[in-house]
Amino acid sequence: MSKELDFVQTCLSIHPSQLVENIASDSHETRRIPDPYIFLVKDKKLVTPNGAVIEKSIRNDSNLDSMELKAFIKIQDWAESCDEGTSLWFSPPFPGKYDKGKVVASQILYGLDGKKILFNRNIVLDVNTKTILLVANNMSEKMGLDLITDPELLRQTPIFSEHNQLEILLDEISAYTDQNQMVEKGTDIDSKIETYSKLLIIEKMSGFVYSNTSDSQYLYAHQIAEEQGLIGKYIGSCGQSGKLSAFKAFSEGGRQEKWDYHSGVCRVCGNSTEVGPCSICRTCEKKF
Incomplete structure (x- = not known):
């Protein structure tokens, strides 16, 4: 747990x-690579290290949004009311929205100053809905909880435990990914700290070029990150502008997108069209 606490202090x-x-x-x-990040539990809300309230960036415009919002509120209330434990939020694929499964494992920790912290790991699983259900139900069975056969019920039903269930989760996903090994060795945390260090430099560089236009700065910074090998071969979850679904807002470190689309070539479909900062067009971005 020392690496997790070191990461907390780095973020703070x-x-x-x-x-x-x-x-x-x-x-x-x-x-x-599993994506570690933290939220502070402050005034009964989950807040990013730089003070953004997660709930304010969440939209609620569809049935899917509503299901995810229910799950988010459950996790937020749990983080506020409990002193320790683990939360597991499974997100099965959803047609036209998510083509990958994900699980976010969250643990309640405390900083050196005693502040309550929600330490999270977002793990993308390249599996189908059936496999996500299998992993979730294997976890539930070992924890003595009811099994869930409906993927949409699973989406709005985080799994809570007063104990640390991370080791069991890593064992369950080991058949489908090697990301469990990164967590066990702590290399995901090492990578995130190293990535932060490189991006802090990139942020300064991009700020000198685009000091008054945040959208352009983001585009430029993302381009530099890609040139430096910080962006991998898989499609990520760089989403739409404006408010996000509850799961995207929660699972991506409180991501708050705000940019203008620009002319370019979509790196998913290859069409010349308007793309966002991840070089993905409006049509293709709905898949992630």
């Missing part, structure tokens, strides 16, 4: 900006 000391946090999250997802 550097207060990564939203630009740094967004690109760092994209970096880990596109390289299939």
Whole structure:
């Protein structure tokens, strides 16, 4: 647990900006490295290290949004009311929205100053809905909880335990990914800290070029990160502008997107069209 606590102190000391946090999250997802990040539990809300209230960035415009919001509120209330434990939020694939499964494992920790922290790991799983259900139900069975056969019920039903269930989760996903080994060795945390360090430099560089236009700065910073090998071969979750679904807001470090689309070539479909900062068009971005 010492690495996790060291990571907490790093985040609290550097207060990564939203630009740094967004690109760092994209970096880990596109390289299939578990993405560690923290929230503070403050005034009964989950808050990013730089003070953004997660709930304010969440939209509620569809049935899917509503299901995810229910799960988010459950986790937020749990983090506020409990002193320790683990939360597991499984997100099965969803047609036209998520083509990958994910699980976010969250643990209640405390900083050196006694502040309550929610330490999270976002793990992308390249598996189908059936496998996500299998992993979740194997966890539930071992924890003595009811099994869930409906993927949409699972989406809105985080699993809570007063104990640390991370080791059991890693064992369950080991058949489908090697990301469990990264968590066990702590290399995901090492990578995130190294990524932060590189992105802090990139942020300064991009700020000199685009000091008054945050959208352009994000585009430029993301381009530099890609040139430096921080963006991997997999498609990440660089989403739409404006408010996000509850799961995206929660699972990506409180990502808060705000940019203008620009002319370019979509790196998913290859069409020349308007693309966002991850070089993904409006049509293709709905898949992630």
